[in-house]
Amino acid sequence: MLVLVINSGSSSLKYQVRDVDAGTVITEGLIERIGLGNGGGGDGEAIGPRDHAEALDHVDRALHEVLGDRAIDAVGHRVVHGGERFSEPVLANNEIIRAIERLNPLAPLHNPANVLGLRAIASKWPDMPQVAVFDTAFHRTIPEHAWRYAVPEWFYTHHGIRRYGFHGTSHEYVSRRAAALLGLAPEAFDGVVLHLGNGASATAVAGGKSVDTSMGFTPLEGLVMGTRSGDVDPSILVFLARQGHSADEIDSLLNRESGLRALAGSNDMRTVVEAAEAGDRKAEVALDVASYRLAKYVGAYHVSVGGAKAIVFTAGIGENSVAFRARVVARLGALGVVLDGDRNAERSKEPRVISAPGSAIPVLVVPTDEERAIAEATAAVVRAAVPS
Numbered sequence: 001m002l003v004l005v006i007n008s009g010s011s012s013l014k015y016q017v018r019d020v021d022a023g024t025v026i027t028e029g030l031i032e033r034i035g036l037g038n039g040g041g042g043d044g045e046a047i048g049p050r051d052h053a054e055a056l057d058h059v060d061r062a063l064h065e066v067l068g069d070r071a072i073d074a075v076g077h078r079v080v081h082g083g084e085r086f087s088e089p090v091l092a093n094n095e096i097i098r099a100i101e102r103l104n105p106l107a108p109l110h111n112p113a114n115v116l117g118l119r120a121i122a123s124k125w126p127d128m129p130q131v132a133v134f135d136t137a138f139h140r141t142i143p144e145h146a147w148r149y150a151v152p153e154w155f156y157t158h159h160g161i162r163r164y165g166f167h168g169t170s171h172e173y174v175s176r177r178a179a180a181l182l183g184l185a186p187e188a189f190d191g192v193v194l195h196l197g198n199g200a201s202a203t204a205v206a207g208g209k210s211v212d213t214s215m216g217f218t219p220l221e222g223l224v225m226g227t228r229s230g231d232v233d234p235s236i237l238v239f240l241a242r243q244g245h246s247a248d249e250i251d252s253l254l255n256r257e258s259g260l261r262a263l264a265g266s267n268d269m270r271t272v273v274e275a276a277e278a279g280d281r282k283a284e285v286a287l288d289v290a291s292y293r294l295a296k297y298v299g300a301y302h303v304s305v306g307g308a309k310a311i312v313f314t315a316g317i318g319e320n321s322v323a324f325r326a327r328v329v330a331r332l333g334a335l336g337v338v339l340d341g342d343r344n345a346e347r348s349k350e351p352r353v354i355s356a357p358g359s360a361i362p363v364l365v366v367p368t369d370e371e372r373a374i375a376e377a378t379a380a381v382v383r384a385a386v387p388s
């Protein structure tokens with residue numbers, strides 16, 4: 001089955017075509033500057049497509065060149081917010097698309113763009129089966145004691161303010177692969193999964209299900225990220241508001257001007273590690289703050305899952321940053337976790353163990369592949385709905 005995976009942003013559209021049965025990527029691409037024109041800069045850059053429908057025409061032409069007469073069988077969309085309704089991938093009809101649209105207030109940057117992508121496909125290829133795969137869905141199993149904030153009831157009842165969690169597609173995929181690497185059935189996997197990319201989150205997985213995760217109502221909560229602060233005392237926001245900063249400024253300060261960027265001057269982990277190794281004190285402090293926060297979450301989630309059988313690193317930093325992994329694991333001595341320096345330093349695209357044989361909990365690196373997970377989920381939903 002050929003599945004077109006779409007990750008639709010407000011001004012970009014990322015796509016990948018996968019042959020699900022062969023497990024291969026046929027082609028991929030990125031359309032940018034949607035709805036932005038050429039900025040009037042006269043710099044010779046191509047004018048971006050007017051809207052998502054026009055972007056899709058570009059994709060269609062690009063696919064035709066690669067696929068010839070082979071047709072796409074289904075489209076799978078990454079949808080950021082599934083609210084409380086969606087706990088698994090669904091076949092998207094008009095009612096489902098409207099339901100995703102009603103969740104726009106919970107993810108104002110992302111869900112409207114996802115809806116544009118779904119509608120663009122529906123109008124271009126009306127008979128194409130489309131599946132929505134939600135970033136929040138894996139976390140629908142989180143129990144109330146972990147998702148509820150200790151705030152007045154109407155925060156939740158009127159505004160839906162609770163913890164939702166994100167990166168669910170990655171956490172689920174990586175949990176399954178980690179279980180397989182350890183020779184466990186997916187439902188026998190208890191562990192802590194650390195998705196460390198530009199955005200970063202830790203998830204406590206018990207019996208193969210998410211029981212807690214570090215991102216909350218929005219992706220701002222939890223770990224130190226590239227440009228996000230993660231956990232702060234909420235009174236800081238009130239303090240800044242009283243100092244005259246607007247809601248939009250505070251939002252931008254915490255989401256785009258914080259994290260590694262604020263501490264070390266760069267949101268790129270490679271740059272921060274290089275600076276620290278060259279003796280830059282700010283970079284050193286940034287790595288300390290980020291690794292300490294992360295180690296604290298690992299300790300907490302070891303308790304949440306009733307004793308982790310694995311600690312798993314994934315995504316850009318988790319898969320590639322030998323130095324950052326070493327700094328995190330060095331803080332886990334109280335759990336009896338011991339890294340194997342040589343295994344940690346090995347470069348590989350394969351899932352692997354990087355802890356020493358005597359480590360009380362194995363430490364794993366398991367590359368994530370959200371597109372593959374979305375393509376496989378899409379194929380499964382379509383096959384169940386449209387028996388061939």
Ligand code: ADP
Nearest residue numbers: 196197198199267268269270315316317320321
């Ligand atoms: P996104 O959340 O945008 O998908 P990624 O998963 O690609 O992000 O992760 C981006 C982060 O991974 C950046 O901080 C980058 O510095 C880091 N990273 C990527 N490659 C390496 C590498 N070889 N060594 C260290 N860090 C890396």
